[in-house]
Amino acid sequence: MGGPGDPPEGTPEGGPGGAEDEYRSVVFDESFVRAARLQEYSAEERMADHAPAVRRRPLHRGLVRQAMVLALLIAVAFGTAVYMGVRHPYDSAEAPRPVEPLRMTVIPLAPQGRVPGGTDAETLYAHSPAAQFDIGAEGVPLPAARATAHFSDSQVMTALTTAKDYIVRSSLYPEVLTGHETAPARALVDSDQLAQFDQSFARPAADGRHAPTGWVVRLDPARDRLADDRIRVRGVLRLTEADPATLEVSADHTFVYALRPTGTASTPVSLLTVRRALTFRFTRDDLRTRQVQLITAYVEAGPLSCAADSTSYLHPLLAGQAPHPGAPAGTDPYRTDSPASLCGTLATGSQPRA
Template sequence: MADRPSEGPRPGSDEGEGAGPSSSSISDDEWQKFVQDAEREAASAPKEPSARARMVTERLRQQEARGELPPGWRTGPAWQEMNGQAARRRRRWAIVGVPLAVAVAVVAIRPSLIPGDPFGTADSSPQGVAASPLPAETAAPTAAPGAADSAVPTVARPFAGSPAERWADGEAGISLPKATPVGTLSKGQVEQALQQTRKLLVDANLDPATLRGERPETALGVIEPRQTELLNLLTTALRKPDKDHDPLWMFSRFDPDEVRLAGDVVKTRGRMTFKAGEDASVAVHADYTFVYPLVREGSTEVARTIVRRVVDIELSDPARYQVTPGKIAVLRYDQEIGNSACDVYDGYLHPQFDSSAPTGAPPSGPTTDPYDRSKDIEADRAEGCGIVSRT
C-alpha cells in the first residue's frame, strides 16, 4: 500500500480558503481505493516510446511502404505459421534424430555402406565387393597379370589372392570363335573342329570324373582313331603310369585319397583360334590355363595347382583324305604345371601345402609365374621341375 501523505497543504489547494476537503475528511477506505485506481491507470496509460523504439518503428514503416515486409507481419499469422513449422521440424528431428545418429555412427565405421561409395573407401579386394570378371581373352596378353590382393585362400573363397578370381568358371572359360569356311571345308566342318576341340579340353581338364582319376572317355573318343600311336600311349599312361607314359601330359588328375576340390569351381582362361592348315584341313590352336583349388581330407587349408595346356588340332577334309569324319587329329600337346610334386610319376598331380613338408625331388628349374600367359610354352625348354613365384 502507498504511504499516506502527511497532512498539510496539497498541490492545487488554497489552504485556509476552503477550496477542497481537508485531509481529515478522506477516510482510509477511500484513500485505498484512490491508490488502487491510480496504480491501474498508471499501468494502462500509454508510455512514451524510447528513441530506439521510435527508430525501429519508423524503419519498419518505411519497409512496409516499399513492400519489403511479408504479408500480415503486423497481425502475426505469417510468423506464427513459421513458428508452427519450426516446431514441427523440431519434433520431426526429435523422432528421427536417434536413428539418424545411429546411421551416422554406422557410416563413420563402415562408409562403404553408402550407395555408390562416394568417399571411395569401399574394400577394393574381392572380399569387400564382388570381383568383376575379366572379358574373354582374344589375343595373347602383353604381360603377366598384376598382383592380386594378399588374402589367404579359404574353402569359402578358394581363389583369394589369385588373379584367377576374376577368371571364368570352368567350361564358361572355353568360348569358341565364330566359325567361317576354310579352304575346301565348310563353315559347319570348321564349327565341328572347334566343338570337338572344346570337348577334348573340357573332358581332359574339367570333368569331375577325370579329375578323380577316372578314364576320360569323351576326350579319347574325339581323337582320330587312326592316331594309334598316340592312343596307345595314352591308354598305357592311364592304366600304368610311369615317367615315359604320363597321363598328365594330356589330362589333369588328382589322387582322390589325397585331395579333393575346394568347392566345385575350376577357374579357366585362354583362347582358341583357327586357320587354314596344310593338305585341305583346318588347324585349331588352343591355349588355356586351369586353376585347381584343393584341400586334404579333414583340413581347411587350400592349395592351388595351375596347369597350362596348349594343343594343336587338325581336321582334314574327308572328301580328299582317308580320315574319320568328325574326328580330330592331335598334332601337339604341351603343358606347364605349377605347384605339384617334382619327379613323381604315379599319374596324379600333387599340390604342395604350406603346412606340410615338400614331397618329391627339390625344384631345380627357373622361377616362373604360372599365371603369365604372355609367352608361349617353350618347346625346347630343358626338362626339370621349376619354381613358381605364386599360386
Template structure:
C-alpha cells in the same frame, strides 16, 4: 428168249420207224453254222494270240541275255553309289600324318621363401586373384569368330572348333576324371593309334613324353587329394589356321585354376595348370568326328618335381598351421603375371628358371609355323622351354616357382 447180245427186254426202239429214242438229228443249216474258222496269221497278230516261240541269240535263250544285262546294271549302280558316296565328303588326297602325341611337362617347385597359398575353409578360393573374373568351366574356352578357310566352309570350321573344345573340357573339367576315371568322350574322338596311346597312359603311366597320364588329363590321387570346388576358373584362347591345304591346325592356350584340399590335413590351396594343345583336323576326321593331337605342353604349379607326377598331379601344400597367404598381385611391375602388365589382364604368377634339359634330338620338327597364341600364364623365364616350338622331352622338366599362385 432174247437174241444174243441184246438186253433181256429186247432192243429198245423209239419211234414208229425203229429209230433210237435218243438219236439227235442235225440238219444242214446247223452243220453249216458249226464250221470251225482257223484265224489267219494277220488275225493272230491283231489279237495277240499266236504260237509262242523261244527266241535264241547265238544259241542262247534271249531271256538269259536279259537276266545278265539286269545283273550288270545292278552292279554298275552299286559301284557308282559307293564311289560317289565316298567322295561326297570331299575328302582331299592329303590326310593328317599319324604318330603319337608328344607330351611335354614342366613342374614348378616353390623357390626358397615362397609358400603356397592357404585358403580358409568356406572362402572363395579365387577371391582377390585375376581368376576371380574368369569364366567357370567350359565357357572359359573362347572360340574365334572364324567364318571359313580356303578349303573349309564356315560350318566345317565351327564343327572342328567345337570338337576341340569338347576334347579340352572332357580332359580338364570333368570331376570324374579328376578322381581317376577315363575321359571316354575325349578318347573316342581320337584316331585309333592315339586312342590306344591315351588309354595306355591312363592305365600304365610312365614318366616320359608319350605315356604320362598327366600329359593328357588333369587328375589327382583321390586317396590323398580332393578338388574342393568344382567351379574351375578357366582362361583359354583358341586359334585356327589352314597351313596345309585340306588340314586345319587348331591351337588352344589355356589356364585352369583348381581349388584342391589335402585329405589328411584339410588344408586348401590353389593349383594352376597351364596347357597348350596343338590339334590337326582334316576332312575325313571331321566326317568321323575325330581329331589328332600333335602335342600338349603342360606347366603345373605348385607341384613336386617327381616321376610320380606322371600318374597324378602332386600339389604342394603349405603347412597345416601356416597362416593364410595373401593372393598374388597379378599386376607386378616385373611383368611376371600370367598375361603380364602388357595387356593388364594378369593371372596367377608362375615364373622361374627351368632346370630340366630338353634334348634337341627329341624335338618334333614342325612342318609349318604355329599360329600366334597369346600366352595366358608365364613359363619359366630364361629357359629354352617354348610351348609353341618345343617338340619333345624325356620325363618331367623341373622349374622354380618364383611367386605364390
C-alpha cells in the same frame, strides 16, 4: 502406165505395185521345194477319198542327226551340272597326313616357400590372379568360325567345338580330374591314337609319349580332392588351315583348381594352377566323326615339387606345405629317345595373396 509385166489396164487398186512387189525376184528352185515340210499331192492323189490337199514330209535325215546330237549335248551338260552340285565344293583330292603320335611335355613348377591357404575357395580365388576368370566351360570361348580356302564355315565350327569338347572333358570333368575315369576324353581321340592313349594309362612312362598327365589333368584320388567344382578358366582357341586336307586348332588355357586333402572337410583350401597348351589336328574324317588328333601337349602345373613324379598324376603341394628338397630326375644325354627332365619355379605373384 504400168510396167512391162503389169496388165494393160495397170495394177489393180489395192494390189501391190510393181516397185512394191518384194517377192518378185525370189526363185523357188528344186532344192527349196524338196526341203519343204509340206508337199502338195498330185491331182491323181487328190482324187482318192478323204485325201488332204497336202502331206507332211518326214524330216531330212541330216536334221534328225543334228537333233540327236543336240539332245546328247544337253544331257551331258545336265549330268555335269548335277555332279558338280552334289560334289562338295570344299572337297580336296589331296591325301591327309598320317596320324602322328602325341608329343607331350609336363613341367612342374615349385613354389619358393610354403603354399598359402584359406578357409574357403571363394576367398582364395578373390585374392588370386584368377579372380576375373570365367567358371567352367565358359572360360573356353569359341572364336568366330570363318571358312578357309578348302574348308567351309560349318567344318571350321565343327573343329572348334570338338577341340573345346576335348578340353572341357579332359580338364573339367570331375570323374576325369579325380583319376576315376578316362572314357569321356578317350571317346574323342582319333582311332589311330587310341593305342598310344591306352598304353599311357596302362603303362605310364616319362618318355614324352606316354604320360597320362599329357592327355588329361589328373589328380591322385587317394591324396587330393576338389574343394570347389567351380573351376576357374581363361584361354583362347585359334584355327588355321595347315594344308588343303587338314585344319589345326591351337588351344592355350589356364585352369585353377581349389583343393583339399582327401578325407578332410575342415582343412585349409589351396589352389593348383595348370596351364595347358594343346595342338589339335583335324582331317575331313575327323570332322565327320567329331574326333581329334592331339599332336602336342605342353603342360605347366604348380605348386608341385620338382622331386615328385608327375607322369601318372599331378601331385600338388597343399596349403602349408613346402617343396621337398631334391631335383628333377636325371637326364641322360646318351638316350636320344628320352626327353630331358624339366622343372620350373612358380612365380610368387601367381599365388593367392594373404
